[in-house]
Amino acid sequence: MKQILKLLAVGAITTCSRFIAQMLIPACNQDILSPSKFCDNGTMPMILSIYGIFTYTIIASLYLIVRDQLSGNRWVRGMKYGAACSTIWIIYLLEPLPHVKPLERIQYPLANGFAFLVMGIALSLLLTERSFKPKRTVQLRPTSFHIKMIISVAGCFFVGRLIQYLLFDIYSSFFYEPVQTLLWVVVTGICIGLIMRWFEAHITDKCAKRKLLLLGGALFGLNLLLFNFFLPIFFQADLVDLLVRSILDIGAVRLGLLLVLKSDQPARLT
Secondary structure, eight states, X not given: OHHHHHHHHHHHHHHHHHHHHHHTSOOOOOSSSXXXXXXXXXXXXXXXXXXHHHHHHHXXXXXXXXXXXXXXXXXXXXXXXXXXXXXXXXXXXXXOOTTOOTTHHHHHHHHHHHHHHHHHHHHHHHHSOSSOOOSXXXXXXXXXXXXXXXXXXXXXXXXXXXXXXXXXXXXXXXXXXXXXXXXXXXXXXXXXXXXXXXXXXXXXXXXXXXXXXXXXXXXXXXXXXXXXXXXXXXXOOOHHHHHHHHHHHHHHHHHHHHHHHHHHOGGGGO
């Protein structure tokens, strides 16, 4: 119970810091997506607070998966995790979308980066021991394994996004800014591959099935799903579109991880 209360405290602190950052962003008018019903009836701040605390608490709880394997002092360990999660959010905030203005691609990544910085500090303060020797340092792997994982995740992500654009016609700028959109897809796939490789090195579980669940299902999948469903709080978003992009992005990353983990030690998947 004590640990649950600490996680809730981290979620609340992070949500407050995100609100503070949001107050510094000037309101921008856009005529592509209509305001959500929460904006229209005035309940948006309350809904955003509840969902924010829920989201950041869940993400903070995932820190426990890798906490005891991270190196460095208490402050470094919390900040490392916050930076990894922040990177996933920031690269998705940089996605070229019709309703996003150029200035917002700077403002919102900075605001969310600040919130995760505060989360890292809160995790270090509340959920990381002052003096602690990691149970296991970074798992040593051959360079070929790291490269293979990054390429596999990035490649599957690229194919998955093409399927979304061409087959499902998800909400995007693909047909208006194809070069910029595909460049974002390539960079995002590489970044996700790098983050998954880093997380994989700090998971002690030797079972590849469970490792795949922790990596693709929790540390990436759950994180992305929670991120995507902030949008309906602000705008009248297409929920089916959000589900399609979430499921296919998560599935593509899981497939990329599976191909590498299966080839690394097939016996772990049996």
